[in-house]
Amino acid sequence: MATQSIKNAIKNDHPGVYLGQVLWWSVWLLVVFSGLVLSHWQWQRAAEKQQLLLQQQQADSSVNPHLEPAHLSEVILTGQFLNSHSLWLDNRTLNGQVGVALLTPFVDVAGRLWLIDRGFVNTxxxxxxxxxxxxxxxxxxxxxxxxxxxxxxxxxGFVLDDKPEGKRIPRIDLVYWPEATYHFSGVLHLQVNSQGLDERQRWWRPYQITPDKHLGYSLQWFLLAAVALVFAIVGRR
Structure with missing residues (x-):
């Protein structure tokens, strides 16, 4: 009873000390909580990228398919490029370089139209x-x-202005080729050409950050949360 009275007296005589403690723990617990949330988010992203990688490895190859290919599957086509209908995907980056990607319609031997990403050009x-x-x-x-x-x-992709600038377009969208009726809604990112054409650099990847990097970021955020908690305890003492 006497001890509680002393604590109440100290709290009443020094309200700034009590408010300081509340502010101290509020700030540091917010840092700890943010670190744990970001760590969990990066862990989830790693799992998603791992699933995406597994999906790509298990996807079958298709040769001149009549049905829509599965996402991230390998596709082999025989046909012709419609070069005069080419457009440029603007604001691409590769290894620190700024440029564009060449997008060209392609008609296969069955008459179906495909949109082909033919690679990166450094501008x-x-x-x-x-x-x-x-x-x-x-x-x-x-x-x-x-x-x-x-x-x-x-x-x-989301852009504020989706109007093309000449032959430059802000995102991959079939609406920029109104003269063509495409059989499938997608784009084929070129990897190999049997005639040795299109030696441009390949800028597109199914994921920009590997699962290992996401796990590394997750560990970093977790350690930051742990350090923040230790600093909050030791620093307050």
Whole structure:
């Protein structure tokens, strides 16, 4: 009883000390909680990327498919590029370089249209014309090999202004080719060309950060939360 009275007296005589303790623990517990939340989020992202990697490894290869390919499956097509209908996907980056990606419609031997990502061109941030980088029309058939990406609202990306600038487009979307009716909603990211064409760099990856990196980030956030908790206890004492 006497001890409780002394504590109450101290609290009444020194309200600033009590408020300081509340503020101290509020700030540090918020840091700890944020670290744990971010650690858990990165752990989940690692699991998602691992599942995506497994899905890509298990996907079957398709040769001139009649049905829509599975997301991240390997697809081999025989046909012709419609080079005159090429557009440039703007604001791409690769190894610190700024540039664009060449997107060209492709008609296969069955007459189906596919959208092909043919690779990265480094523009060094310049906004000049890119017509000199578009291959000339050819009548011969070519065989191409790529990874199929099914498009949806998240794949196409969010942009404030979706209007094209000349032949530059802000996101991958089939609406920029209104003259064509595509059989499937997606884009084939070119990997191999049997004729040796399209030696551009491959900028697209199904994931930009590997599962191992996500796990590393998760560990970093967890350790930050642990250090913050220790600092809060020791520092307050």
């Amino acid at each position: 060094q941030g310049k906004r000049g014309t890119l017509d000199q980088h578009i291959p000339a029309e050819q009548s011969r058939l070519v065989v191409i090999h790529g990874i199929w990406q099914t498009l949806n609202d998240t794949d196409t």
